[in-house]
Amino acid sequence: MESVFGLVGDGFAILVADSSAVHSILVHKSNEDKVMILDSHKLLAASGEGGDRAQFTEYIQKNVALYQFRNGIPLTTAAAANFTRGELATALRKNPYFVNILLAGYDKDIGPSLYYIDYIATLHKIEKGAFGYGSYFCLSMMDRHYHSGMTVEEAVDLVDKCIVEIRARLVVAPPNFVIKIVDKDGAREYAWRESVKDAGLAAA
Amino acid sequence: MSIFEYNGSALVAMVGKNCFAIGSDRRLGVQLQTIATDFQRISKIHDRLFLGLSGLATDAQTLYQKLVFRHKLYQLREERDMKPETFASLVSALLYEKRFGPFFCQPVIAGLGDDDKPFICTMDSIGAKELAKDFVVAGTASESLYGACESMFKENMEPEELFETVSQALLSSVDRDCLSGWGGHVYVVTPTEVKERILKGRMD
Numbered sequence: 312m313e314s315v316f317g318l319v320g321d322g323f324a325i326l327v328a329d330s331s332a333v334h335s336i337l338v339h340k341s342n343e344d345k346v347m348i349l350d351s352h353k354l355l356a357a358s359g360e361g362g363d364r365a366q367f368t369e370y371i372q373k374n375v376a377l378y379q380f381r382n383g384i385p386l387t388t389a390a391a392a393n394f395t396r397g398e399l400a401t402a403l404r405k406n407p408y409f410v411n412i413l414l415a416g417y418d419k420d421i422g423p424s425l426y427y428i429d430y431i432a433t434l435h436k437i438e439k440g441a442f443g444y445g446s447y448f449c450l451s452m453m454d455r456h457y458h459s460g461m462t463v464e465e466a467v468d469l470v471d472k473c474i475v476e477i478r479a480r481l482v483v484a485p486p487n488f489v490i491k492i493v494d495k496d497g498a499r500e501y502a503w504r505e506s507v508k509d510a511g512l513a514a515a
Numbered sequence: 516m517s518i519f520e521y522n523g524s525a526l527v528a529m530v531g532k533n534c535f536a537i538g539s540d541r542r543l544g545v546q547l548q549t550i551a552t553d554f555q556r557i558s559k560i561h562d563r564l565f566l567g568l569s570g571l572a573t574d575a576q577t578l579y580q581k582l583v584f585r586h587k588l589y590q591l592r593e594e595r596d597m598k599p600e601t602f603a604s605l606v607s608a609l610l611y612e613k614r615f616g617p618f619f620c621q622p623v624i625a626g627l628g629d630d631d632k633p634f635i636c637t638m639d640s641i642g643a644k645e646l647a648k649d650f651v652v653a654g655t656a657s658e659s660l661y662g663a664c665e666s667m668f669k670e671n672m673e674p675e676e677l678f679e680t681v682s683q684a685l686l687s688s689v690d691r692d693c694l695s696g697w698g699g700h701v702y703v704v705t706p707t708e709v710k711e712r713i714l715k716g717r718m719d
Contacts, residue, residue, distance in 0.1 A: 396576070400573060400576075400577050403573070404616060427550060427551070429545065429573075431571070431573045432573040432576070432577070433522070433543070433572040433573045433576070434573075434576060435543055435550065435551050435554060435572075437550070437551055440550065446548065447548070450548070
């Protein structure tokens with residue numbers, strides 16, 4: 312099952328997701344990027360049913376872009392989070408999306424923020440959060456080691472601790488993870504943590 | 516597990532002498548897992564009217580947004596705030612509209628009516644109002660809360676004593692319920708001021 316987690320540090324927010332695309336016992340690919348760059352200063356990490364994940368997150372991304380085109384200014388992280396929750400809530404009693412979301416962003420006057428939005432559209436602003444089976448290990452690791460105002464090095468160190476824990480303790484542990492960061496300079500990929508590289512055609 | 520017990524909640528409202536107190540727990544959980552310990556269950560509608568929503572968090576958030584919307588429209592048309600009794604009828608009507616596909620929430624409404632007379636009521640998820648002269652409770656810890664409030668309640672308590680009573684009833688009740696707790700949030704409202712206090716209880 313998919314693991315997604317994230318935390319807020321000093322002037323930045325970090326999101327981590329595993330990168331396995333799985334159907335029952337088959338791993339389709341192990342370098343799937345589940346952390347979407349929503350706009351220049353927002354990240355959206357999603358876990359859940361494959362088709363819903365891709366469809367819903369792209370829908371949010373395009374609507375966030377549309378707002379910026381129409382109004383000339385980007386949405387704040389809180390506004391984007393509330394918009395996402397609204398879409399999930401409206402669909403909930405008609406055609407629900409089975410997607411759990413962590414939305415991280417950086418706003419100029421507010422700083423970094425992280426929002427927890429689960430698939431039934433519960434929204435909450437948090438400092439650290441996680442979804443999936445990995446959450447049982449990540450949340451405890453973060454409860455122990457997290458403090459507010461962590462530096463990037465400290466935060467990545469904590470992220471690595473969580474990844475080590477997932478790999479050690481989860482029976483069907485995902486091998487690879489992607490780490491993305493958002494701060495005043497924007498949202499970008501920070502690193503991959505790969506223990507299994509996709510062989511590709513060259514190997515054959 | 517019942518859908519009402521998915522997130523966990525505890526709410527209590529009590530009447531005092533020309534004042535009322537409304538308290539809630541602070542846990543947001545997903546069944547056995549705790550997501551946050553600073554969740555706001557009580558919202559201010561206007562200076563003399565507070566609404567607490569227990570049950571499924573997503574429905575509580577949706578219902579709150581709908582009610583604020585309706586109250587703001589009322590304020591624009593009537594150029595005054597809604598009376599607590601009127602607001603309770605509004606909540607009841609909104610809930611019964613969804614009779615065969617309800618919001619999984621149990622609201623607790625507390626306000627100061629005409630002549631600063633305190634008004635409290637609760638209702639079930641389809642809007643059956645329960646008016647009370649002394650106290651009302653809701654949430655996963657409601658059974659414990661009934662017992663605690665019944666034994667601790669006295670008529671015509673002053674604000675300070677009322678705060679103590681509500682706090683003790685709330686904390687001792689949530690300690691017996693695994694799905695609610697992680698502190699408390701109590702508002703004591705008199706005709707002149709609103710005092711908001713955070714309680715520290717057993718953090719587990």
